[in-house]
Amino acid sequence: MYQCTVHRLAEQALLFSVAPPARLEVQRRIWAMAERAADWRGMVDVVPGMNNLMVVFDATADVPAIERDLKHAWASGEARNATGKVIEIPVRYGGEYGPDLADVARHTKLSVQEAVRRHAAAEYVVYFLGFQPGFAYLGGMDPALATPRRCEPRVAVPSGAIAIGGEQTGIYPAVLPGGWQLIGHTDTQLFVADRDPPSLFAPGDTVRFVVAEFVA
Amino acid sequence: MIEILRPGAQSSVQDLGRTGFRRFGVGRSGAADSLALEAGNRLLGNEPGAAAIEFTLGRATLRFHADMRVALTGAECGGNLDGTPVWSWYAFNVRKDQLLTLPVARGGTRTYLCASGGIDVPLVMNSRSTDLQSGFGGFEGRALREGDRLPVGRTGIDGKCEPLGILAPAWSLPFGQSDDIRAIRVLPGPEYDDFEPASQAAFWQSAWTLSPQSNRMGLRLQGRALARRPERSADLLSHGVVPGVLQVPPSGQPIVLMSDAQTTGGYPKIGVVIGADLWRLAQTPPGDSVRFVQVTLDEAAAAQATLDHYLRQIDQALHWQGDGMMIAARRRTRTCSVV
Numbered sequence: 001m002y003q004c005t006v007h008r009l010a011e012q013a014l015l016f017s018v019a020p021p022a023r024l025e026v027q028r029r030i031w032a033m034a035e036r037a038a039d040w041r042g043m044v045d046v047v048p049g050m051n052n053l054m055v056v057f058d059a060t061a062d063v064p065a066i067e068r069d070l071k072h073a074w075a076s077g078e079a080r081n082a083t084g085k086v087i088e089i090p091v092r093y094g095g096e097y098g099p100d101l102a103d104v105a106r107h108t109k110l111s112v113q114e115a116v117r118r119h120a121a122a123e124y125v126v127y128f129l130g131f132q133p134g135f136a137y138l139g140g141m142d143p144a145l146a147t148p149r150r151c152e153p154r155v156a157v158p159s160g161a162i163a164i165g166g167e168q169t170g171i172y173p174a175v176l177p178g179g180w181q182l183i184g185h186t187d188t189q190l191f192v193a194d195r196d197p198p199s200l201f202a203p204g205d206t207v208r209f210v211v212a213e214f215v216a
Numbered sequence: 217m218i219e220i221l222r223p224g225a226q227s228s229v230q231d232l233g234r235t236g237f238r239r240f241g242v243g244r245s246g247a248a249d250s251l252a253l254e255a256g257n258r259l260l261g262n263e264p265g266a267a268a269i270e271f272t273l274g275r276a277t278l279r280f281h282a283d284m285r286v287a288l289t290g291a292e293c294g295g296n297l298d299g300t301p302v303w304s305w306y307a308f309n310v311r312k313d314q315l316l317t318l319p320v321a322r323g324g325t326r327t328y329l330c331a332s333g334g335i336d337v338p339l340v341m342n343s344r345s346t347d348l349q350s351g352f353g354g355f356e357g358r359a360l361r362e363g364d365r366l367p368v369g370r371t372g373i374d375g376k377c378e379p380l381g382i383l384a385p386a387w388s389l390p391f392g393q394s395d396d397i398r399a400i401r402v403l404p405g406p407e408y409d410d411f412e413p414a415s416q417a418a419f420w421q422s423a424w425t426l427s428p429q430s431n432r433m434g435l436r437l438q439g440r441a442l443a444r445r446p447e448r449s450a451d452l453l454s455h456g457v458v459p460g461v462l463q464v465p466p467s468g469q470p471i472v473l474m475s476d477a478q479t480t481g482g483y484p485k486i487g488v489v490i491g492a493d494l495w496r497l498a499q500t501p502p503g504d505s506v507r508f509v510q511v512t513l514d515e516a517a518a519a520q521a522t523l524d525h526y527l528r529q530i531d532q533a534l535h536w537q538g539d540g541m542m543i544a545a546r547r548r549t550r551t552c553s554v555v
Contacts, residue, residue: 007406010488011516013458015406020527022453034239045238047456054456056238122491128456129241130480137454173241174350189238193340193352199240 002026003075006067009054012044016070017052025137026051027127028079031204035080036073039205040066043125048128050137058175072156082125083204089171091120091162093184095215100150100181106162107147116214118142119162119183129199134173134191136201141169143211153179162209184209217283218269218331220364224276224318226432229335229354229366230475232265234343238479244459245345246475248432248498249326251385251523252290256330258378258530259287259307266334266369267344269360274321278329280310282371285332291324291499292384306381309373324499333369337411348432349476380537385495388526391519392509398500399425401493401511401519405462405485410448415468416441419486423505424470427466432476437506441468444484457481460489472497482488492519 003019018026030048037046037053042061047054054117055066078083093116094101105112138186146167154177157163161172164178172178173190190200201207220227232253233246234337243414247253247270254264275291280286288295295302295318297310304327321327337344337355346354355364382388408416416438427436442464457463460490461473463483472480472489475498489497490511500506511519 005406008403008513009406009456010458010460011403011491011513011520013496015455017453017455020450020453045456047238047479049455050453052453052455054238054458056235056456056458088516128454129239129478131241131478133237133241133243133347134540135241141531168254191350193347193350193357195239197239198242203239 004071006070012058012061013054013056014066014070015054016074020051021071022050022127022139024125025079027139029074029077032080033070033073034203036068037070040069041116047130049130050127051159055211056147077133078104080204082206083202085196085202086206086208088198088208088210089162089186089188091186092213093119093211093215097185097213098162098183100164104145104147104183108145110144112216113214115145115183116179116211118145119208120211124169126201126203126207128203129201132173133193134199135170135203136190136207138169138207141151141167143167145169147181150178150181157182158185160188162186217365217367218329218335219279220276220360220362220366221279221315222275222277223360223362224274225363226272226273227276227360228270228346228348229267229337229344229360229429230270230346230524231267231334231344233345233475234341234347234353237341238456239240241310241479242341243347243349243477244470244475246345247328249290249300249328249495251495251527252326252328253330253384254309254527255305255385256287256289256328257334258527259289259382259534260285260330260332261534262330262334263331264527266330267337268328268330268335269366270328271318271321271327274327276318278316280314280316281312281365282368283309283373284368284371285309285373285377285486288327289330290327291321291443292420293318293321293327293418295319296338300365301348303381305384306379308379309377323501325501330373331368336369356375362402378537380533385523385526389523391493391496398496398504398506399509400497400506401490401516402462402487402508403490403504403511403513403516405487407444407452407484408486410444410484411464411486412443415442415444420508420510423507425505427502428502432474434474434477435472437470437499439469442470442486443468452482452484454480454482457485460491460494461485462487462489474498477481490516490519492516496537498502
């Protein structure tokens, strides 16, 4: 049994959460709930998180009804499969593109070649987007690649940087401060404000990293 | 066109913010003091959410390149138009080539210049707000610089339009002014019960000082460190957040999320500032203190209704002015104080 809660996050926001740990099967149900909730009256934003769903609504919304509907939607057990959309991200690994690749190899006791091979061999799932426009929280990284964040975060990580932070991997969609270990770079634009939709990724998409270049 | 001669600490084009794109990680942005933005637009008969220029701490100068009607709202800056004093919460006409100077913000931090028809920058994801973190929307996706020229929706002056002023919300919507510390109403948040009883008490009873590190993303508060009970200190999974949410990072010093906050967060949430008081917080100068007052959802709704009433009265004032019903008031003060 999953332990679920609905909290009033703000006057016009509710947060539905499933207790940790994060699991793909929970996330599939969250995606299904998000799809349903988008049609409810007064909805402004429906935002999946990790094992949770935030809904933001306007003054026309019937809040007790939303709370009830969130619980019903979860209880229905409906799950949505991955979208079927597979996005390949060409990556230049190592060298100037991935200045921390050697540190990752050292920490994981893998060779740089093996670290890159494992990173590019996995299939990743977009759990949800957040933190920054177009930033995807990806599940599916080989646990052997887990590397702690850098002691000194960088003031400016370049846009398109592929990085590892703890047990997660991700792509910086814009120039941002960041503490993750940079292992490569892609020219693919993850977020373009005047594109429709603006974000390359959506929850439930599948992502593969393809080795475009490897600088040992 | 409005030309920026001096932008001050940070100026940007903002409207009521961007909604509907949070699932892609796109935050709200928008005016930090949305009440001031709406009031200014209503004084001009604009759509309440038309885009305006948000100035931070004054020290700004502008030149108008056409006759137009504008409204100043938010923090009073002791401004002048070619040497003639102008005030906040006031709509007035300006002539081509006139200079508006906003020396220093007093008793607040953010001043808004609304223009008839709004600041006419392109819509990006249904909003004209500048996303300063990600660099899109507003004017070229960035803070305003010297020499920028902003198009306005409507130039020219209707000869009948006299100046029109309203009482500032600090006077019209007073709350907790029995002491010197600004009182901000808060609903307990999802993790409120996880905090130590002593921390819960300290949250309501102590004064919180606004750190100079505060910005449009978040206001950092300094005071007694707040701690969760050891058995309820587990890490939270990343989840959606909205402006107003009071997060408590491991330092124990709360952060109130503001307009430019990220879409997701993971720190425990001790409370959320009610929508009707976010403007009070947005106008609190760094170094000043606030205290938090616990309210219920019903009390929050009542506060919002009072604020909505204040805004609707501006529309009424504009209507009366159009009917020539406020001449007496105008003769006495040049300004019709109606709210």
